[in-house]
Amino acid sequence: MPQTTPFHDRLIALNETGIWKHWSGYLVAPRYQYSETDEYYAIRNSVALLDTSPLFKYVIKGDDAKSFLEKVLSRDINECQVDQAQYTCWCNEEGFVLQDGVILHVAKNEYWLTAAEPTLRYFRQLAAAGAYLNLEIDDISEEYGILALQGPHAFDVLQALNIDAANLPYFGVARTHINGMPVVLSRTGFTGDLGYEIWTSTEDALSLWDVVMAAGRNYNITPMGTTALKMARVEAGLLLLDVDFSSARFAWVDAQRETPCELGWGWMFRKLAKDQRDFIGRDAIETQLKNKTQRWTTVGLEIDWHDYERVHVEAGIMPPKHGVYSESTMSIYRRGDVEWDYVGYATSFLYSSLLRRPIALAKLPLELAKSGTQVDLEIPVIKKPQNVLAHVARVPFFNPARKTSQFGKQ
Amino acid sequence: MKYDAIVIGGGHNGLVNGAYLAKSGLKTLILERRPMVGGAAITEELLPGYQFTTFSYAISLIRPDIVQDLQLVKHGMMVLPMSSTFQPGFDGEYLLLGADKDQNFHEVSRHSRQDAESYRDLSHLFDRVCFALKPLLDAIPPNAVSNRVEDIAHCQEVKDYLQNLPADVQGLIDRLWNGSAADILNDYFECELLKSNIASSAIIGSMISPSDKKSGIVWLLHKMGEYDGVFGDWGFHKGGNGGFTQVLARAAQAWGATVMTGHGVDHVIYDSGKVEGVVLENGQELRADIVVSALDPKRTFTQLVDAKDLPADLNQSITQFKFQGSASKVNFALNGLPKFPALNGRVDPFTGFVNVGPSMQYLEDAFADAKAGRFSRKPFIDCCVQSTVDPEMSPPGKHVMSCFVMYTPYHLTDGAWATEREKLGDTVENTLNEFFPGFHGLVEHREIVTPLDIENVTGLTEGNIFMGELFSEQMFLNRPAPGWNQYRTPISGYYQCGSGTHPGGCVMGGPGKLAARQVINDLAVPAGKN
Numbered sequence: 050m051p052q053t054t055p056f057h058d059r060l061i062a063l064n065e066t067g068i069w070k071h072w073s074g075y076l077v078a079p080r081y082q083y084s085e086t087d088e089y090y091a092i093r094n095s096v097a098l099l100d101t102s103p104l105f106k107y108v109i110k111g112d113d114a115k116s117f118l119e120k121v122l123s124r125d126i127n128e129c130q131v132d133q134a135q136y137t138c139w140c141n142e143e144g145f146v147l148q149d150g151v152i153l154h155v156a157k158n159e160y161w162l163t164a165a166e167p168t169l170r171y172f173r174q175l176a177a178a179g180a181y182l183n184l185e186i187d188d189i190s191e192e193y194g195i196l197a198l199q200g201p202h203a204f205d206v207l208q209a210l211n212i213d214a215a216n217l218p219y220f221g222v223a224r225t226h227i228n229g230m231p232v233v234l235s236r237t238g239f240t241g242d243l244g245y246e247i248w249t250s251t252e253d254a255l256s257l258w259d260v261v262m263a264a265g266r267n268y269n270i271t272p273m274g275t276t277a278l279k280m281a282r283v284e285a286g287l288l289l290l291d292v293d294f295s296s297a298r299f300a301w302v303d304a305q306r307e308t309p310c311e312l313g314w315g316w317m318f319r320k321l322a323k324d325q326r327d328f329i330g331r332d333a334i335e336t337q338l339k340n341k342t343q344r345w346t347t348v349g350l351e352i353d354w355h356d357y358e359r360v361h362v363e364a365g366i367m368p369p370k371h372g373v374y375s376e377s378t379m380s381i382y383r384r385g386d387v388e389w390d391y392v393g394y395a396t397s398f399l400y401s402s403l404l405r406r407p408i409a410l411a412k413l414p415l416e417l418a419k420s421g422t423q424v425d426l427e428i429p430v431i432k433k434p435q436n437v438l439a440h441v442a443r444v445p446f447f448n449p450a451r452k453t454s455q456f457g458k459q
Numbered sequence: 460m461k462y463d464a465i466v467i468g469g470g471h472n473g474l475v476n477g478a479y480l481a482k483s484g485l486k487t488l489i490l491e492r493r494p495m496v497g498g499a500a501i502t503e504e505l506l507p508g509y510q511f512t513t514f515s516y517a518i519s520l521i522r523p524d525i526v527q528d529l530q531l532v533k534h535g536m537m538v539l540p541m542s543s544t545f546q547p548g549f550d551g552e553y554l555l556l557g558a559d560k561d562q563n564f565h566e567v568s569r570h571s572r573q574d575a576e577s578y579r580d581l582s583h584l585f586d587r588v589c590f591a592l593k594p595l596l597d598a599i600p601p602n603a604v605s606n607r608v609e610d611i612a613h614c615q616e617v618k619d620y621l622q623n624l625p626a627d628v629q630g631l632i633d634r635l636w637n638g639s640a641a642d643i644l645n646d647y648f649e650c651e652l653l654k655s656n657i658a659s660s661a662i663i664g665s666m667i668s669p670s671d672k673k674s675g676i677v678w679l680l681h682k683m684g685e686y687d688g689v690f691g692d693w694g695f696h697k698g699g700n701g702g703f704t705q706v707l708a709r710a711a712q713a714w715g716a717t718v719m720t721g722h723g724v725d726h727v728i729y730d731s732g733k734v735e736g737v738v739l740e741n742g743q744e745l746r747a748d749i750v751v752s753a754l755d756p757k758r759t760f761t762q763l764v765d766a767k768d769l770p771a772d773l774n775q776s777i778t779q780f781k782f783q784g785s786a787s788k789v790n791f792a793l794n795g796l797p798k799f800p801a802l803n804g805r806v807d808p809f810t811g812f813v814n815v816g817p818s819m820q821y822l823e824d825a826f827a828d829a830k831a832g833r834f835s836r837k838p839f840i841d842c843c844v845q846s847t848v849d850p851e852m853s854p855p856g857k858h859v860m861s862c863f864v865m866y867t868p869y870h871l872t873d874g875a876w877a878t879e880r881e882k883l884g885d886t887v888e889n890t891l892n893e894f895f896p897g898f899h900g901l902v903e904h905r906e907i908v909t910p911l912d913i914e915n916v917t918g919l920t921e922g923n924i925f926m927g928e929l930f931s932e933q934m935f936l937n938r939p940a941p942g943w944n945q946y947r948t949p950i951s952g953y954y955q956c957g958s959g960t961h962p963g964g965c966v967m968g969g970p971g972k973l974a975a976r977q978v979i980n981d982l983a984v985p986a987g988k989n
Contacts, residue, residue: 084558086687087542087810094539094697095850202850267855269847354527367590370688402687403537405526 051076054102055194055254059262063272072275073165075103080274085372086402091271092240092281093403093447096200098261099273101239101246102254105167106190110159113181118160119326121175122152123309123334124317127324129154134220134235138309138317139168144333145297145306147171148290153222153235161233161248163195165290166298175329194254196261199244199281201449202268204456207234207245209264214245219453228260239278241285243451280374283399283408286349286444288312292376293347293396293410310337311412313347313444345393345412349446350381352407352426353438360428360435373400373407381411382425382436392417395426401446408446409439417441462488462717464749464978465737467724467763468957470498470917473753474707474718475971476956478529480749481716483979488745489716490737492723492918495701496708498753499917499924500966502701506904508854509792512699513908514917514924516788516843516861517541517812519684519693520967521703522597528972534709535702538694539848540686541811546656547894548817551801554652555808570650577647582691588631589683589690591624596683596962599973600935604942635675636931641668641819643675651818658822659814659841660691662865664924664964666785668826669819673930680929680963693812695845699852700966727752727763727953734952749952749978753971755919755926756780756939756959760948769949776940780933780959784869784910784922785829789887792904793858796844797895806847813842815894825866832872834883838890839865857903862887869910869921876911883907925964926957935961946974947981954978 052075054060064078071077077100080088091097109118118126122137123146129135131154138149150164169188176184198206207214210227214234217223222235230253238244249257262270279289288294297306309317318338337343361368375398383390395411409426417424420443425436462485466477469491477489495501499514518538526536546554554570556563560579567575601613621629634643640661644654658669661678668674686692696703708718723740727750736746752759760769760777802808816822816839825835841863846853853859864887871879884907892898910922919926927933938944939959946954956974958964 082542082558083562084540084542086540087558090539090848094537094848205855268850355524358523367586367688367690372687400687402540404532405523405536 054100055251056100056102056196056258058255059258060100060272070275072103073105077103078272078274079276081272085274085276085280088271088273088277089280089402091269091273092200092242092277094201095269095271096198096202096206096265097271097273097277098265099197099199099275099278100194101197102194104163104165104190104195105188106193106195107162107164107169107172108159108187108189109162109172109184111181111185112158112183114158114160114184117176117179117181117184118152120179120328121172123328123330125320125324125326126152131157132222134222134237136220138314140309140330140334141297142329142333143297143303143306144308144330144337145300145303146294146309146312147296147298149288151235151237153233155222155224155233161189166296171298192251193248194251194257196247196249196257197238197240197244198247198261198265199238199240199242199273201243201451202265203244205268206261206265206270209267210260215456218455227257230257232257239285239287240281241287241445241447241452242281242449243454276374279397280399280401283374283397283410284401284404284445284447286410286446288347288410289397308337308343309334310343311345311347341415343415345414346418348411348413348418349442349444350395350409350411350424350426350439351442351446352409353440354406356438357407360430360437364430366431370400370402374398379409380427381413381439382427383417384423384425384438392424404446408442410444413441460745462486462745462747464488464751465490465745465747466751466753466956467727467737468492468498468753468918469496469708469718469720470753470957471500471704471707471966471968472956472958472971473498473751474704474711475525475529475968476751476753476975477716477718478707478711478714479972479975480751480978481711481714482529483975485749487716488747489711489718490722490724490739491718491720492740493916494721496718496720497701497704499913499919500700500704502699505906506792509857509859509904510699510852511790511859511906512701512845512861513790513906514788514913515700515966516845516863517693518696518700518703518966519686519691520680520965521684522967522969522972523685524597525968525972529707529710529714531706531710534713535697535706537697538686539697541693541695541843541848543807543811544656545799545808545811545813546652546817547799547813547815548652552652552817553799553801553808554650554656555802556656557807567650567653570652571648574648574650574653578653581647584627584631585682586690587625587628588635588679591628592632592679592683594620595935596969599946599977600944600961602942602945603936635679637672638675639670639672640674640678641670644669644819655816655818655822656814658819659816659839662822662826662839663841663863664786665928665930666783666829666866666868668823670823673928676931676934677929680965684965695843695848697849697851699845703966724763727950729764729768729950729953732949732951734950749954751954751956751974751978753957755782755923755957756955757782757920758918759955759957759959764950764953773940773943773949776937776943780939781928781930782869782921782923783928784913784919784924785866786922786924787834787864787867787883787910788906788908789862789864789884790906790908791860791862791902792853793860793901794903795856795901796847796858797860797891797898797901799895809844809847811843813844815840815842815890829866829868832868832870834867834871834879834886835865836886838867838887840887840890842891862891867910869914876909880907880909883909926959929963934963938963946970946977
């Protein structure tokens, strides 16, 4: 029997389609309405509400919490002050990524972490090996539910809930109350838009859902399923575990493993030379950065609109656009004299309704990873492989100012 | 100041045209008479917080290549999907179609199991027709009266293309081009709600009923729009269609065009059959080698230039060109969402088109009034509550409702629009109150836009929303006149790019794009060769 999240009793009534899927063993709605496009546009045009409770949630606290996280996490936890959140990852000694996640510095010596896969025992083993005297690591997955409130009117909904989030900066964290219920609020999300995530105790979950939905009614708040989220995250250039990369932990060979640089996260190490952290994987990552030995990097691809039209129209069909989101691997070839000169692959593909063109996330060798570089992407056209022109592009593909803008100080 | 090109009229086609010309490197000026760009695609805040789409209110046909060529997304283009179509009937009957094919099958099945299946068949055949005709919509049409070898070859090419289409596709094209929507609908369906819902696309903005032989082509044109590659689907531009023309203005400026509002053109200056510029209403003279009129054919050929300087056959075509505006708008500010008793409290019936016109006979009766020279006593109303999708359109908790109303003839037999307009508003409100009890109580403000208002404000002759009826004798080879359907005029350097040219109206932008293509083509060819 699948597990249910603390919000499930409300979600049942809202899921018009009756379709559910499993996320880490929990029932979640891929979409609530018949059109995922409507839910997608709620993220970009009004405000959407997503239950992200199936994420694993951990608390890491104690006087040694910071030094532990300094050791374990690849990105410098010292840059994450109290009331701040950080997108981070953790690697093995070879510098291969185990997982990514968002960590919230909720109080002095107390951090909350979300992860797609379990990591309690692994962290506790590291803690034990490191002899951290004052450190507690606990799994709080079942004690909390998380709602993601995402979209241009997310701030208005918080205001309607009498929360003063005006000064909450991008990736800021606040402990506050909604209708008397204690919550942890962070200005984070996986949509690349203005958005917040709200942690609530399991007991308060249904009441919280009700008050947020009521406060959002005037802004056309729309429950969003996981498909709309995935569509938005491609535009945001955000990678998904088991779609765009795999955890090194359960890989068989290094070909399945990837380093942060290979995932396009080199930006996490911009200040590496200045910090002396002895974190797991540091040597490997440093060597890779220095010698440029990464095998590939992860980039955005903008598929040429005219070419995408052409290959379909020549085959006698309309180009598929509506609700096109794919997680199947697509091969990429170098353009030139050699036919089918394989150089990499795309992992996520979306016809972006907003951007009005197909986009993808892809792995390419460094020499082809420069923005504007032309490659061929293989797509199926009436079941047959066909190459279309694509340009390497910077991610995020869509990056509205409201995502990071400050509301309080005008 | 000398420009390479001056575009007269800052509606969507003028803006598209000016943007393309500027993109091609021409120093381009777009002149708009009103204080704002947009023409008939504008959004106005008539009441604090309430955004009214005064005239044009939804978008579908905008040519997809324009979006790419002019990089409109970068300038803020955002079309929100209209996810439902609602057809309220009598006695609580209704048809509510949505995004899911199987759900729609069952919804139509409630009325007729056979219709549910025919609906799929006709939709698929229609899609193939639209796909087949799309290249013609996006190309400069052939000149069928010219004796030049290239023109004869071009005509033959189009003929061959059409003749090589699959027989079923050709068959439906023939029926649509020459026949009535009712005829086709009766072949496929028995359900009145479904028929009248579809038939609404065949009469929109046209002085015909669904049984008129001219209705097929009106239907066809409206189906040729697309949303995310799905033919016949519509959307709301963020901030209304005025939001869209603002995007176009930003794009045109980004490509290098100058947009000047508050500058009406009095007339075009030309000498020895060659254009020289324009004279503004304020008397100022502006010089350019290229002048493009985005105004309708009547204004382009009888007001901006002297008809005496034009050939007789063109003058005759323009005199005969039918405008006969038939539609009005009544726009409401509402303090709540209308309620349809059988679907009380649901928002989804209002997130797309709400078509009031529950049977074919209802539409015929509505037309009968118009033929008698009065506005329909039981009007067909195409309602949109854009605020259910776009929260920026109204204050929180409130709504705006755009109502497209037919039939409302420009020429009234008795009375005048000045005295009839409030009566029209009352008739619309009363009709809506019949289908949505309590509607009267929701109304905070209403704006009535008669065909005369459309003409006076936007300059669309007789208030025809397409710059001329979409009848087959006024389309493709003949829009606006045989031989003058390729955006040129008898005056060298003077071009036309309004919806009165191919492919027509409906916020397509096609005329603006294709006219620019023609200008650029002509500039590349040495003078005298055309």
